[in-house]
Amino acid sequence: MKRKFKHMVIPVLLVLATLLIVGCNTENEGIFMRISESVEKVDVGSINLIANETGKIYSYASKAGLQAYDPATKNWESIPGAGVRHYTFDGTNIVYATEATFPDNNTLYTYDINTKVHTTWVIEHAVKAMSPKFNLILVRDDTNEFSVYSATGPAIGASLANFTSEFVDDFPPNLVAFDDSTFLVSGNSPGDTTKYSHYYVSEGAPMTSTTDATFYDNPLVAVGTDGTNIVAIDATGKVWQAATTDLTAFTSTTSITGFPERNPKNLPYPVFYHDSSLYLQNGDNDFYAVNVTSGAVSEVTLDFADTFSNIKIKSYLVDPLDSNKIYVGTMENGIYEITMPAGTATDI
Amino acid sequence: MKKVLIVLLLCAAIPMMLFAEDETPVKVREYEMGNQMFTFRAGPVIPAFFFRPFLSSSDGEKFLVFPDAMHMKVGGYGSIRYQGFLNSTMALGGELGYLFAYDKGDELFTSVPFQAKLTYIPLQGTIEIPLSIGLGFSYNSYSGGEAPSFLSMLATLEAGVSWYFKDDWGITLGTGLQLIPEIYGSNHPYSDHTTLAGFMPITLSVTYRNN
Numbered sequence: 001m002k003r004k005f006k007h008m009v010i011p012v013l014l015v016l017a018t019l020l021i022v023g024c025n026t027e028n029e030g031i032f033m034r035i036s037e038s039v040e041k042v043d044v045g046s047i048n049l050i051a052n053e054t055g056k057i058y059s060y061a062s063k064a065g066l067q068a069y070d071p072a073t074k075n076w077e078s079i080p081g082a083g084v085r086h087y088t089f090d091g092t093n094i095v096y097a098t099e100a101t102f103p104d105n106n107t108l109y110t111y112d113i114n115t116k117v118h119t120t121w122v123i124e125h126a127v128k129a130m131s132p133k134f135n136l137i138l139v140r141d142d143t144n145e146f147s148v149y150s151a152t153g154p155a156i157g158a159s160l161a162n163f164t165s166e167f168v169d170d171f172p173p174n175l176v177a178f179d180d181s182t183f184l185v186s187g188n189s190p191g192d193t194t195k196y197s198h199y200y201v202s203e204g205a206p207m208t209s210t211t212d213a214t215f216y217d218n219p220l221v222a223v224g225t226d227g228t229n230i231v232a233i234d235a236t237g238k239v240w241q242a243a244t245t246d247l248t249a250f251t252s253t254t255s256i257t258g259f260p261e262r263n264p265k266n267l268p269y270p271v272f273y274h275d276s277s278l279y280l281q282n283g284d285n286d287f288y289a290v291n292v293t294s295g296a297v298s299e300v301t302l303d304f305a306d307t308f309s310n311i312k313i314k315s316y317l318v319d320p321l322d323s324n325k326i327y328v329g330t331m332e333n334g335i336y337e338i339t340m341p342a343g344t345a346t347d348i
Numbered sequence: 349m350k351k352v353l354i355v356l357l358l359c360a361a362i363p364m365m366l367f368a369e370d371e372t373p374v375k376v377r378e379y380e381m382g383n384q385m386f387t388f389r390a391g392p393v394i395p396a397f398f399f400r401p402f403l404s405s406s407d408g409e410k411f412l413v414f415p416d417a418m419h420m421k422v423g424g425y426g427s428i429r430y431q432g433f434l435n436s437t438m439a440l441g442g443e444l445g446y447l448f449a450y451d452k453g454d455e456l457f458t459s460v461p462f463q464a465k466l467t468y469i470p471l472q473g474t475i476e477i478p479l480s481i482g483l484g485f486s487y488n489s490y491s492g493g494e495a496p497s498f499l500s501m502l503a504t505l506e507a508g509v510s511w512y513f514k515d516d517w518g519i520t521l522g523t524g525l526q527l528i529p530e531i532y533g534s535n536h537p538y539s540d541h542t543t544l545a546g547f548m549p550i551t552l553s554v555t556y557r558n559n
């Protein structure tokens with residue numbers, strides 16, 4: 001009998017030990033705490049914010065397409081437009097391009113948010129990227145040739161930057177913007193497509209590092225400037241810092257913990273700028289601030305970090321009239337508003 | 349007046365006494381050591397409370413009661429139980445269950461409790477009142493974030509009313525409290541997230557008993 005009992009006890013203890021090992025919530029937040037902080041999902045999907053104009057927040061929602069959201073009534077109004085692929089805002093119009101298969105050009109439209117009229121552009125363009133918040137469009141002009149433009153009415157304006165042989169058609173580069181006139185273009189190098197080339201705004205000035213070859217290992221996905229200081233963050237979360245007066249001297253300061261792996265990895269990473277720092281959420285929903293002057297990284301402990309501990313963020317939009325007001329488009333939970341410098345966040 | 353009352357009482361009592369003689373005495377089933385019960389349970393579960401003793405007031409309330417405050421929705425619970433009688437009123441056995449409930453963001457919390465269960469049945473017959481306590485473990489997981497999970501202790505308290513519509517088969521309407529502690533040591537970065545969670549299943553059970 002004793003022997004039988006022993007035979008039963010050993011497997012039971014083994015099962016318990018295994019469950020303890022696999023079931024240890026060793027470093028994460030408490031499960032019941034997370035549940036008590038959970039928030040209702042909003043059915044429009046992930047929200048990429050475009051503009052805040054005339055009391056409405058314009059966005060592209062993954063499930064619902066282009067939307068105009070009224071925070072006062074909490075009403076989502078759909079903006080008709082099928083197959084929208086790229087979108088930006090020129091101050092009056094939402095400029096958007098529908099999908100196209102290489103080498104076809106995309107059809108472009110302008111949607112006037114006041115008159116609610118769609119206008120089709122006369123000339124089509126091979127649009128590779130648009131910066132949703134800033135009036136910037138990356139276009140493939142010719143074989144292995146790319147340019148950045150702004151929209152001017154239902155047409156593109158003068159070229160802001162031109163790259164004639166810096167990138168290749170097989171791996172189109174991406175556009176990473178800080179504001180309407182400050183941006184970089186980052187993509188696979190033509191000589192060795194396992195490496196990446198990065199170019200800063202003014203006529204495509206190259207960004208390089210004479211001391212650290214890993215600068216070319218990954219695309220840059222975020223950028224911030226403050227005076228003559230510039231920081232860029234690559235797809236692994238490594239922070240690179242230099243002066244805009246010497247773009248050949250990028251050095252890595254540190255890496256952001258828990259930076260998520262994404263596919264494709266060259267997509268711009270959601271960040272917002274406030275008081276000389278870039279703020280971003282990592283893959284574990286923790287917030288970090290990257291000081292643009294020094295490149296130093298610190299964990300954010302303001303209230304909004306706690307608010308978003310259970311909420312993944314898709315995009316930010318700094319209010320054009322009040323830089324202390326930041327709108328937040330989430331992956332599943334609608335739109336929030338952060339008030340700086342207090343750092344409080346509320347759903348709107 | 350008194351005579352009339354006495355006559356009426358006699359009229360009522362005499363026939364009752366006569367019929368009582370003809371009735372077969374009802375045999376009340378008595379449990380004894382070695383009798384067994386198999387029970388299948390299912391029903392909704394109401395999230396009852398979260399108690400966070402170490403949480404500072406700036407981070408939230410220590411005590412959250414009922415689904416709205418807990419940011420949970422009503423879930424479900426199902427289990428199977430086997431018990432053997434130790435004597436005429438006490439049965440000991442085990443129960444394996446599955447509890448689920450969604451949070452406000454539609455993330456799923458699940459718990460698989462496995463426990464030793466002691467049941468005391470003070471009132472027996474066609475109608476019975478079982479009172480149970482359970483002790484064991486629970487494997488808990490959550491679908492949000494990095495899908496964390498943990499193994500915890502478990503304590504349960506239950507009461508119910510059973511009706512045996514056949515000699516061997518009965519149904520029970522019961523409720524109780526399942527207590528699941530989530531404990532983090534003082535060195536854990538989120539030690540203040542230590543929580544005692546209470547869930548209240550309301551179950552309808554089907555029991556088969558034999559002796």
